[in-house]
Amino acid sequence: MFWLEINTSSKVDSLQNLKNKILSYTKVDEEPLDYWLSFYEKIELKKGESLISAGQVVTHFYYLDSGCIYYYKMQDGETKVLEFYTDDVFFTDLPAYVKGAPSRYFLRATEDTTVYAIKKSDTEKSFDNSHQLERFGRLSMQEAFIKSYSRVERLNSRTNEERYVRLLEKRPGLLQRVPQYLIASYLGLTPVGLSKIRKRLMRA
Amino acid sequence: MFWLEINTSSKVDSLQNLKNKILSYTKVDEEPLDYWLSFYEKIELKKGESLISAGQVVTHFYYLDSGCIYYYKMQDGETKVLEFYTDDVFFTDLPAYVKGAPSRYFLRATEDTTVYAIKKSDTEKSFDNSHQLERFGRLSMQEAFIKSYSRVERLNSRTNEERYVRLLEKRPGLLQRVPQYLIASYLGLTPVGLSKIRKRLMRA
DNA sequence: AGGTTTTATTAAACCAGTTTAATGAGTTTC
DNA sequence: GAAACTCATTAAACTGGTTTAATAAAACCT
Numbered sequence: 001m002f003w004l005e006i007n008t009s010s011k012v013d014s015l016q017n018l019k020n021k022i023l024s025y026t027k028v029d030e031e032p033l034d035y036w037l038s039f040y041e042k043i044e045l046k047k048g049e050s051l052i053s054a055g056q057v058v059t060h061f062y063y064l065d066s067g068c069i070y071y072y073k074m075q076d077g078e079t080k081v082l083e084f085y086t087d088d089v090f091f092t093d094l095p096a097y098v099k100g101a102p103s104r105y106f107l108r109a110t111e112d113t114t115v116y117a118i119k120k121s122d123t124e125k126s127f128d129n130s131h132q133l134e135r136f137g138r139l140s141m142q143e144a145f146i147k148s149y150s151r152v153e154r155l156n157s158r159t160n161e162e163r164y165v166r167l168l169e170k171r172p173g174l175l176q177r178v179p180q181y182l183i184a185s186y187l188g189l190t191p192v193g194l195s196k197i198r199k200r201l202m203r204a
Numbered sequence: 205m206f207w208l209e210i211n212t213s214s215k216v217d218s219l220q221n222l223k224n225k226i227l228s229y230t231k232v233d234e235e236p237l238d239y240w241l242s243f244y245e246k247i248e249l250k251k252g253e254s255l256i257s258a259g260q261v262v263t264h265f266y267y268l269d270s271g272c273i274y275y276y277k278m279q280d281g282e283t284k285v286l287e288f289y290t291d292d293v294f295f296t297d298l299p300a301y302v303k304g305a306p307s308r309y310f311l312r313a314t315e316d317t318t319v320y321a322i323k324k325s326d327t328e329k330s331f332d333n334s335h336q337l338e339r340f341g342r343l344s345m346q347e348a349f350i351k352s353y354s355r356v357e358r359l360n361s362r363t364n365e366e367r368y369v370r371l372l373e374k375r376p377g378l379l380q381r382v383p384q385y386l387i388a389s390y391l392g393l394t395p396v397g398l399s400k401i402r403k404r405l406m407r408a
Numbered sequence: 409a410g411g412t413t414t415t416a417t418t419a420a421a422c423c424a425g426t427t428t429a430a431t432g433a434g435t436t437t438c
Numbered sequence: 439g440a441a442a443c444t445c446a447t448t449a450a451a452c453t454g455g456t457t458t459a460a461t462a463a464a465a466c467c468t
């Protein structure tokens with residue numbers, strides 16, 4: 001009983017980041033917000049563990065509370081990294097989540113990571129019940145789209161060297177917590193290629 | 205008077221594609237849908253005309269009814285194409301639209317083109333008034349995000365040759381209506397590079 | 409701590425695309 | 439219908455990455 005209370009309050013506590021994140025998009029009243037939050041379950045991943053693997057059906061939308069997860073696929077035996085999710089972002093394998101089809105991707109922790117998960121059916125129920133939550137859904141999707149677009153922009157309008165430098169500036173610390181060959185893949189390079197670029201930059 | 209009536213009915217007529225497009229996302233009742241549609245104004249562009257130029261504030265969300273528009277930026281005097289919009293899609297310069305900041309991009313017609321435009325303030329009013337429209341907004345944004353993501357995926361996980369072939373398959377006809385150097389830019393190549401790839405493919 | 413595994417660097421040969429510049433084909437324009 | 443543009447191709451020299459393989463350095467066991 002006592003520990004249950006502790007547990008409950010600690011759950012609310014740990015959902016504080018998520019709560020703030022939601023409210024940063026739009027006003028949501030206490031009631032629908034608590035309703036929404038009540039559906040989340042906490043998932044703790046150890047370094048190297050997977051949240052989603054290719055072939056699985058994706059039934060949840062995730063919030064990354066702490067840690068780091070990379071989104072990748074295997075192609076001809078090679079790892080192709082599409083994105084790194086670090087603190088305080090929403091993510092899932094959206095194509096699979098939306099279509100209900102098996103995923104072609106992996107979501108795996110590069111370090112010990114805590115995420116919160118909400119079932120698709122619960123998000124839909126919540127969106128049905130609350131216009132405010134639906135708006136939150138729209139705005140968070142809009143933000144995701146803009147981020148993804150700026151990725152497209154960088155991908156085909158800068159040199160690899162510029163993109164690497166940019167990544168260092170824009171996400172300092174990422175290189176510290178993620179192995180370099182994953183960064184290389186994210187930039188569309190081989191580890192060897194990235195190493196050469198780094199060497200070039202050292203000299204300059 | 206007579207022509208006014210004609211004009212009105214022709215407006216409804218020409219908005220039929222747009223109406224169907226909206227309904228393909230989610231159910232929307234007649235009333236909010238007509239309210240939404242009532243805000244649109246038709247814009248006709250001749251080949252080579254611009255809808256948006258860098259420096260302008262972006263106040264509208266667009267629907268492309270017919271024709272083709274390319275979304276690009278100028279960088280060191282070079283045209284960098286980010287996207288081609290062809291029939292039956294929603295588009296705008298979203299980063300500028302959302303932030304209210306001046307655009308860093310251009311939206312220009314590669315051929316005679318008809319778009320319908322709705323003001324940002326009118327979309328916001330509509331979303332406030334109708335949960336159904338808000339949902340349409342969310343789902344259309346979600347679709348845009350997924351499309352953009354598949355673009356990211358292709359951009360850094362295929363060779364240029366594969367990406368060109370893919371583009372031919374996926375958007376047949378695009379090469380016919382758009383000059384090749386814009387396709388090259390879209391693929392992150394120079395016109396010379398694309399020409400070489402085409403030559404290589406001819407032989408094979 | 410010592411042995412295994414994982415990750416990063418280097419070297420050398422190679423290749424796909426760039427740059428620059430010239431040519432040629434197709435369109436516009438008056 | 440000739441002149442002026444625009445666009446696509448070709449060639450040649452170059453460059454920034456790849457591939458493969460070997461080595462070195464860190465991290466991870468037990």
